[in-house]
Amino acid sequence: MNNVEMVGHGLSGRSFASVDDFSNQELAYVLSLAADVAENREPFTDVCRGKIMASLFFEASTRTRLSFDTAMLRLGGQLVSAVDVGATSLAKGETLADMARVVGGYADLIVMRHPWEGAARVVAEYAGVPVINAGDGGHEHPTQTLCDLFTLQQERGRLQGLRIALWGDLKYGRTVHSLAFALARFGATIVFRPGSGFAAPEHVLSKLATDYGGELVHGDVLSQSEGEGVLPVDALYMTPHSPHQLAMLPHLSAQLELDRGVDALYVTRLQKERMQTQADMKPEDYPVVDRKLLRKKGFERSVVLHPLPRVDELSLDIDSDPRSLYFKQAHQGVPVRMALISLLLGCNPRTVQPTEWFGEDWRPVAHPRYVHETGIHCPNERCVANQPSELRYLPQKFVLVASTPPRLRCGYCDHETEPAVVATAEAYDEPTYRRKYHRARSRWATTIRPENLLLFASAEDAEAAGFRPGAA
């Protein structure tokens, strides 16, 4: 078995809760198999015969669910499904872990959409069968990212080094988050073009910089071109064109970047269903992609993608434009998901040779695990670890992604928190009266070795744990 074959076989039995669960080689392998399926479905007709996929949708969805269901049926597999959260035993107070253990004993594969962020990760831990995340709140939607990457690779001939503009609701659009992470891993230049008030959240930008070697440039420069009819962008993100050659580019203009041309405009609708305040909903400021915009310099050869459904952000007047690929993109969800499902179930009938291969493979950054029990909680109230039913058994789980000042990232939902005060675990060897805490942004804090860092949300928490204020 050569390296490529081993990559394909290595996916058997795995889960896909996040794009980062797969290496670049693994993503490339899935996409190559998807291209194979798209070209000739015939050899795949019966490969999953006798297998059952459980479709568990705890949030409304038509297209994603139908796409998964179609994919499984076209592989010869069968479906059991639970479509409406009201119609499930979760309403009876059951935990995700119990549900996962029971359904994992029935089905061979679980596909789940759930409003809690990190829910798919928890189910993957308990089900005992492969789990595919079909969307977990505003967190990730990794198979949508697979479809997006597939369409880009098919249309542009490559994934490496693309130039992409992300357009619209970059705050609540989970598809944008997953896509940005994946694009970064393939060395893309990404221009963020959010609606006013819908910039990408801090933890997404932070992860792009921390984990994917990206360089963030804030694009106040762009606002100067507002007279041109383009609203200001809040942020411009770039990966370096040559990996490992990071350069500060403080005077770069986002508009200049757009004018240099992008391979694709990736447009998203306002995710009204995730908004928590009415004040959030100002669609009048929302940027629209229409015939006029597509006539602008830089967009001449840009393809237009959209995860659908669209509302008003994508004008109907470009539907017949050959650059409009959103319906094709939706249809490609079926071969992409067929490829993924057959690989996870170990039912893939053939080895494919990826057209684009990544010799030096990407691996997730191995941030140190934060193991001390100091009462820190994930700040995201939609995080699975903060739900009453799950709190009973699910530990808080963090990695330390930065140390000056210390910053923790939730292992379920990727939200980050910056604890207010620190202490050192070495203090436990000292008499009680000598145990001190300090401000996290103090110089003292930088002297503690990462593995000894004790982090507290507040001075009160530190004092409750037996520490006293240190010298300021």
Added chain:
Amino acid sequence: MNNVEMVGHGLSGRSFASVDDFSNQELAYVLSLAADVAENREPFTDVCRGKIMASLFFEASTRTRLSFDTAMLRLGGQLVSAVDVGATSLAKGETLADMARVVGGYADLIVMRHPWEGAARVVAEYAGVPVINAGDGGHEHPTQTLCDLFTLQQERGRLQGLRIALWGDLKYGRTVHSLAFALARFGATIVFRPGSGFAAPEHVLSKLATDYGGELVHGDVLSQSEGEGVLPVDALYMTPHSPHQLAMLPHLSAQLELDRGVDALYVTRLQKERMQTQADMKPEDYPVVDRKLLRKKGFERSVVLHPLPRVDELSLDIDSDPRSLYFKQAHQGVPVRMALISLLLGCNPRTVQPTEWFGEDWRPVAHPRYVHETGIHCPNERCVANQPSELRYLPQKFVLVASTPPRLRCGYCDHETEPAVVATAEAYDEPTYRRKYHRARSRWATTIRPENLLLFASAEDAEAAGFRPGAA
């Protein structure tokens, strides 16, 4: 390939949004194949293997949906489904056209029930795969009509020239509308026997007269027999016994027609879910078919049909009567839908020889399309073309079904409107001050050639378009 075979093959890839989408020969072909299926399901067991049907039900349904689903499975096909409108992306503001394009890229066939009248027509235009209308609001339910025709043909040995009484809610019952149109095409005599206040709507009666060569006789005569315990009927509709030999029959008695005997009583329940006012709901006046009624002269050999579910209009005391065919009729939904699906998917394994053939085939009347943009809107608020999401892309679409006075029929929902004023398109060649409009029911209006007719909903609309009042 002979003529009959060509009729069968000609259905492949087609949609069935309305009974009028099929000619009489085509209907007869479907019914003959259904008879074949009903007799021996075995040869059809696997003909749709590898095909996927999308079941999209945006309104509650058990029996219709289960009947379609069963039919597809018994052909060896598979299902994906979206059953509850709340659980779909339509709630996110998506258009029917977008939904159709996406789902049409997944499935090989779409079956849809939707509350908007004309919705199936729109989906058929955009899906790129065959679409079957499983009910669009109060408009049509053409596969129910196929089942009704099948049961009648099986029980009476023919479709041609039947005598049928339509019973109950003729106002909101879409199954009755589709059936009346189809029966008229096969030269039936139809006696309308509505509940008080539930007469067939004007546009249905109008279409029967305009498009199917029917003769309408209003049955006030019947009310004289009220002492007999039969409530007055609002309208009696007759097709001539010999086509093309229309005769005025103003003194005909509906009761006399009933007394002469009918082949079938077609009973419907009160469609409470479509009623817009409480005042509509007076079930105490609703005519009941029971053992006593079936003893009356004229009903001795009448079979009793009902599309089910029933409420109180069909007494439980006739369930064991051999004339009661409604459960058999429901069961025949499966072979009828198997025949239809296999033909639309081009998966039909055999050619059948219809027992009843229609040499001189029926074609829909080709009314002239109304092409002028004069701001006319379909008067039906449940029409698909009047929905906010659809208005953004869907043009109003009318044909001119009469010209003295002019009357337009909506191309989606068949509702008709009579514009108040007219002008002539020739006026556009004249100086502005000479452009005049007149009342639609004026003599002047009759002088305009149909292709030049400009129709306005009101004098205000005409004036807004630059016309002035003509001499009265």
Added chain:
Amino acid sequence: MNNVEMVGHGLSGRSFASVDDFSNQELAYVLSLAADVAENREPFTDVCRGKIMASLFFEASTRTRLSFDTAMLRLGGQLVSAVDVGATSLAKGETLADMARVVGGYADLIVMRHPWEGAARVVAEYAGVPVINAGDGGHEHPTQTLCDLFTLQQERGRLQGLRIALWGDLKYGRTVHSLAFALARFGATIVFRPGSGFAAPEHVLSKLATDYGGELVHGDVLSQSEGEGVLPVDALYMTPHSPHQLAMLPHLSAQLELDRGVDALYVTRLQKERMQTQADMKPEDYPVVDRKLLRKKGFERSVVLHPLPRVDELSLDIDSDPRSLYFKQAHQGVPVRMALISLLLGCNPRTVQPTEWFGEDWRPVAHPRYVHETGIHCPNERCVANQPSELRYLPQKFVLVASTPPRLRCGYCDHETEPAVVATAEAYDEPTYRRKYHRARSRWATTIRPENLLLFASAEDAEAAGFRPGAA
């Protein structure tokens, strides 16, 4: 064909609305086939090819429905389903009988969960195809019982003479009722250990005594051990260890029974969704099974079962205990239901030889049918026979389970009623003025032969029927 084979074949075409629909031999046969399936699923892969199961769930469920659906698919069959009561024609006022007749014409097998008690029995009477009760209100859930028995037989090596403690909500938990009946038939000793206020209902205890030869001992003795942290049990039920050797054991201690050891603890959650008053919901008194309890004497070798979902009554701290079998029990729902479905559909590919066989088979007690029409109604407002839609055609149906005083049991839901007054049918031969009624608990009542007993809910009812008060 030998006796065992005949038992297997005899299940073909049958319904399973209640555990009592099957004899002990039949239950044993199903369980043996389930063991066969569990060991090697392969020979069963395609035995139900071409068959369709209708999954009709008029109440929320995940696990039971997915378990049935998985079972049917693993047999090669197919599914049609109606999952949410709101999405069905029942909302249009249809009767269960009509629904059964229609769906029975589509599918080969119906699996139904319904909130009305006795609903599955009614559907089984009208569908014309086998019907499996997947839960009818608080009445029965017989396939859960099959799974429970299967797990017990697999773990304990036998069904005969087990010692089981039933734990938690014995009032509303239908799974407990079905299980208690089945255990009694196999000669079990059952210790009831309800939460305070959640004792087994009177009609369940009564049926255990009347129909299964059980001996009920009320366990006030147990309350003396309350200091030990065990709450008082309301009732202790025992079947004799040797059938037909009934012995009065009035001084027996339930705690002593527990201390002697039980084969299994069968735990259930509070069935909040069935409670009618807020006062019912006092989960703080609810007995919890946790690590501490399992350390007690008597539970050392007890396995822990639970029909799931659990809430708080089953501590998460015992999940990894080898005695905790509830997840395994859930998974075994699939082979058990595969065995049952294949037998009812007559698709079973092989004969099995039960490891445990019951030579002298159990048959339900044949209580005399109460045939007089005296206006008696089932006292259970959730009974199918008391629903407005069903009242129109469904007769009240009773058997006489005791005569001093007379007690009737509902033929649908098993609830019992004790009429207040009695008369004799012989009175109909007498002049009107001599027709008398008496109190049901009078001596006079004991003189009437059972077949002549006329039972009235009240003196008023008797007088309305033409009877006068007899001498007191």
